[in-house]
Amino acid sequence: MKSVLLKGGPVGLHRVHHVEGGELPGKVTVAYYGLHVHFVPSGEVEVVDGEELPVFRFSYSTTIAE
Secondary structure: OEEEEEEOOOOOOOOEEEEOOOOOOOOEEEEEOOEEEEEEEEEEEEEEOOEEEEEEEEEEEEEOOO
């Protein structure tokens, strides 16, 4: 499992997010209080707690359909 750093989006969202698989996804989607919050890779890397994490930036959000 890999970790990525999320930038932008809702204020209360956890900034370090874990993704499945060995390769980085083209997009990260996080469920957050009735929304799907979408992030795309920025090409940047930041160090968090001594670990280099790829940065994904907020792109858009959608409402979760019921």
